[in-house]
Amino acid sequence: MQKKIAVLPGDGIGKEIVAGTVQVMQTIAEQFNHQFEFEYGCIGGEAIDVDGNPLPEETVSLCKNSDAILLGAVGGPKWDNNPPALRPEAGLLAIRKKMGLFANLRPVQAIPSLADASTLKKEVIDGVDLMIVRELTGGIYFGTPRERRIENGKELVVDTLSYTNEEIERIIRKAFDLAMIRRKKVTSVDKANVLESSRVWREIANNVAKDYPEVELEHMLVDNAAMQLIRNPKQFDVIVTENMFGDILSDEASMLTGSLGMLASASLSADGPGLYEPVHGSAPDIAGQNKANPLATILSAAMMLKYSFNLIEEGNTIEEAVNQVLEQGYRTADIADGAKYVLTTTEMVEQVIRQIKEIAQNKSMSANA
Ligand SMILES: NC(=O)c1ccc[n+]([C@@H]2O[C@H](COP(=O)([O-])OP(=O)(O)OC[C@H]3O[C@@H](n4cnc5c(N)ncnc54)[C@H](O)[C@@H]3O)[C@@H](O)[C@H]2O)c1
Numbered sequence: 001m002q003k004k005i006a007v008l009p010g011d012g013i014g015k016e017i018v019a020g021t022v023q024v025m026q027t028i029a030e031q032f033n034h035q036f037e038f039e040y041g042c043i044g045g046e047a048i049d050v051d052g053n054p055l056p057e058e059t060v061s062l063c064k065n066s067d068a069i070l071l072g073a074v075g076g077p078k079w080d081n082n083p084p085a086l087r088p089e090a091g092l093l094a095i096r097k098k099m100g101l102f103a104n105l106r107p108v109q110a111i112p113s114l115a116d117a118s119t120l121k122k123e124v125i126d127g128v129d130l131m132i133v134r135e136l137t138g139g140i141y142f143g144t145p146r147e148r149r150i151e152n153g154k155e156l157v158v159d160t161l162s163y164t165n166e167e168i169e170r171i172i173r174k175a176f177d178l179a180m181i182r183r184k185k186v187t188s189v190d191k192a193n194v195l196e197s198s199r200v201w202r203e204i205a206n207n208v209a210k211d212y213p214e215v216e217l218e219h220m221l222v223d224n225a226a227m228q229l230i231r232n233p234k235q236f237d238v239i240v241t242e243n244m245f246g247d248i249l250s251d252e253a254s255m256l257t258g259s260l261g262m263l264a265s266a267s268l269s270a271d272g273p274g275l276y277e278p279v280h281g282s283a284p285d286i287a288g289q290n291k292a293n294p295l296a297t298i299l300s301a302a303m304m305l306k307y308s309f310n311l312i313e314e315g316n317t318i319e320e321a322v323n324q325v326l327e328q329g330y331r332t333a334d335i336a337d338g339a340k341y342v343l344t345t346t347e348m349v350e351q352v353i354r355q356i357k358e359i360a361q362n363k364s365m366s367a368n369a
């Protein structure tokens with residue numbers, strides 16, 4: 001199979017984790033006879049420095065002309081005091097919006113060999129397997145007006161949370177479709193005791209549920225959901241929620257796996273290329289030190305193979321390799337508790353590549369036997 005992948009490393013650890021992930025994808029291409037062409041683009045702080053724009057037009061056309069997009073992370077203290085349009089994060093929000101990437105899938109699976117790395121009890125996290133479906137191109141992130149103004153002699157700041165019915169319905173349908181191929185339960189998370197947008201969200205979820213009689217729908221207020229995720233995460237299958245609630249709940253849920261450095265994501269549109277990125281950010285505190293955990297990005301690449309290219313065996317091979325490397329005791333610093341070996345970013349990538357080759361060779365030997 002021949003595929004063109006737009007690669008947007010971004011800032012901070014983005015560059016380190018994406019470099020390793022591209023090597024992993026090249027290994028998959030060699031082992032399974034595919035051709036992946038990687039073309040690099042600028043986004044975020046680096047793009048501001050080079051182009052004066054966090055999302056240059058060239059990057060948008062590169063993404064539109066690719067089969068999928070791999071992104072690292074954007075942001076950093078260097079740009080923190082920039083005006084809103086010249087912040088790295090504006091580039092990330094703009095690429096999501098321009099590519100219509102409304103459905104952000106953030107799977108959270110407990111990894112038994114990482115139980116020691118979590119601050120939570122083993123019996124609470126053991127067997128966790130949930131999917132956060134986060135609405136990604138609407139809500140308070142994109143509402144207008146967003147402004148500062150003077151009213152009655154006082155400064156007033158405004159952020160606006162708005163959704164159309166269509167935007168709500170399509171993300172809820174996505175969650176139900178996913179539930180149909182999982183454990184058939186959807187938890188719709190909102191703040192319907194306060195927000196009008198949440199009350200409409202609930203009504204739409206109830207209507208969509210009528211088309212999926214096999215799927216159980218429950219509604220949960222977001223503050224309760226934040227608590228339930230830690231108290232009893234195994235009650236969840238698919239969680240669907242609006243943009244900002246999904247952002248916050250997914251960082252929280254990452255601790256069920258042991259580290260934010262383990263959480264992958266896929267951002268999907270109705271028909272264009274998908275974007276794959278780790279849930280974490282550019283981690284300025286460890287950037288440039290070859291310390292970052294590359295596994296969230298490597299697992300995002302596995303999602304790309306499965307969701308965008310339908311390369312299920314290849315995606316599974318990456319996931320198996322990651323699990324086996326962790327079972328063998330290899331750890332980066334963020335998950336190092338009790339580890340046999342604490343690896344750098346590049347060493348972890350090497351271990352995953354070694355394991356992918358071993359898995360692929362064992363498969364071809366058993367196919368030839
Ligand atoms: N998708 C994105 O590009 C994205 C996501 C979140 C934050 N950000 C941006 O990143 C910058 C830093 O934000 P932050 O510090 O709040 O969040 P962050 O996710 O970058 O880091 C939070 C903490 O987790 C650690 N961490 C994150 N990823 C890690 C990894 N792969 N391996 C090991 N440790 C890891 C960091 O060292 C830090 O202590 C900000 O500018 C923010 O806007 C970008």
Ligand SMILES: CC(C)[C@H](C(=O)O)[C@@H](O)C(=O)O
Pocket residue numbers: 075089092093247279281
């Ligand atoms: C960097 C920021 C704009 C982004 C978001 O809030 O969506 C990040 O936190 C994420 O989770 O991808």
Ligand SMILES: [Mg+2]
Pocket residue numbers: 247248251279
């Ligand atoms: Mg976030």
